[in-house]
Amino acid sequence: MPQTLSSDTPDKGRLRIHVDSALTRSPVENARIRIFDTGQPEKALEEIGTDTNGNSETVELPAPPIEYSMEPSENQPYSEYTFQIQADGFEPLSISGAEIFSGSLALQDVRLSPLEASGDFQNYTIPAHTLFGNYPPKIAEAEIKPVNASGEIVLSRVVVPEYIVVHDGSPRDSTAQDYYIRYSDYIKNVASSEIYATWPRAAIVANVLAIMSFTLNRVYTEWYRNKGYSFTITSSTAFDHKWIPNRNIFESISEVVDEVFASYLSRPNVRQPILTQYCDGQRVSCPNWLSQWGSKYLGDQNYTPVEILRYYYGDDMYINSAEEISGIPASWPGETLDIGSRGQKVEQLQEQLNAISNSYPLIPKIRVDGIYGEETQRAVEIFQDIFGLPETGEVDYRTWYKVQEIYVGVTRIAELY
Structure with missing residues (x-):
């Protein structure tokens, strides 16, 4: 039952929406966005638009007290909102049940399809968060999979994929749709669906690492493809993680994923990423797996991410880095680029x-001279502003890979035309 604004919502959360074209990845300017309380859909609370970069202004919306997300509770810790997005030349889109937490910035990416004959709203409904709703517990599996080296294609090293195929249902549900999703976007979606954005940063990092390692185990072992399926992973909590089409994510989670997305968890003398299983630790108990609520409490006690992970998985669990990141034209230079930097990476x-x-x-056009001067710094600042990064004018790890992601997106589409 959606929480309405007549309920206990004295706090505020924030929301920013980005709209682009599903066909060209270009930003959609002057999109019209109406925001409703999902429990009271009769009257729009806000009506906003998008700028040249496809971004809305950041709006504040009522949210329940932050304490509701700090302990398991019967009280829903987030408000639910409905967004209706329309733009000339595109199919209108409606998303219901988007979550707003106290003190957190929610980020909603919207991809609009070209207008076809009907012009009817495409409707998406976001189900309850896994820590609040009722979902099947995960079916236990061995954390290290047997790898058949004779015949089946199995990766010889750990590679972060550019995309994975998500089956939106249980493995045997042939009616469920498959989605082609960027790996980092998948991780952000799952983490936003399975933990609360208000938790301590160390707890968020630990949970993100567990989600990524589990996912990379599915990729590395080709778990489902070796069973005759054409997808990488499912959205069933009984088998894998909860992934939800068109759900909003949260800045606190997005930042963590951007900073650690090439990482996974490993044990000594085991090549594959560990299948790191977990549960909420309240409704479901899971000895030797990570407890989501337990990780939150350890974060409250200033445990580091690796200390949280070892508390549950044992002292021989390590954070490792993938040897390769697919779909990246240029790898991280290994140091932050700033005024005075020179060379091929700057070029x-x-x-x-x-x-x-x-x-x-x-973003202004700049000279391609391999020298990081003031005009390059200014272009970087504008890029960071557009894509919600700290406006430092410096290219750190997070900014570098965001540039790679956007560059691939806009140039790959351009090559099709």
């Missing part, structure tokens, strides 16, 4: 920013 960055500026014209 690549300048070329990529110029290509991105074709779709995001507020």
Whole structure:
């Protein structure tokens, strides 16, 4: 039952919406967004639009007290909102049940499809968060999978995939739709569905690492493909993680994923990422697995992410880095680029920013000279502003890989035309 604004919602959360074209990945300017309380859909609470970069302003919305998300409770810890998005030349889209937590910034990415004959709203409904709703517990599996080296294609090293195929249902549900999702977007979606954005950062990092390691185990062992399926992972909590089409994510979780997305968990002398299973630790008990609520309480006690993980999985669990990241034109240079930096990596960055500026014209065209000067710094600041990164003018790990992601998105689409 959606929580309405007549309920206990004295706090505020924040929301920012980004709209782009599903066909070209270009930002959609002047999209019209109406925001409703999901429990009271008669009257719009806010009516906002998007700017040249496809971004809405950041709006504040009522939310329940933050304490509701700090302990298991019968009180729903988030408010639910409905977004209706319309833009000239595109099919209108409606998303119901988006979550707003006290003190957290919710990020809603919207991809609009070209207008077809009907013009009817495409409707998506976000189900309850896994810590609040009722979902089947995970079926226990061995954390290290047997790998058949004779015949089946199995990766010889751990690679972060560019995309994974998510089956939106249980493995044997042939009616469920398959979605082609960027790996980092998948992790952000799952983490936003399975833990609360209000938790201590160390707890968020530990849970994200567990989600990523589990996912990379599915990728590495080709678990479902070796069973005759055409997908990488499912959205069933009994088998895998909860992934929800078109759900909003949260800035606190997005930041963590951007900073650690090449990582996974490993044990000594085991090549594959560990299948790190977990449960909520309240309604379901899972000895030797990570407890989500337990990780939150350890975070409250200033445990580090690796200390949280070892508390549950044992002292021989380590954080490792993948040898390769797929779909990335240029790998991280290993140090932050700033005024005075020179060389090939700066030249690549300048070329990529110029290509991105074709779709995001507020980013100025810059000289491709391999010298990180003031005009490159300014272009980086504008890029960071557009994509919700700290506006430092410096290219750190997170900014570098966001540039790679956007560059691939806009140039790959351009190659089709």
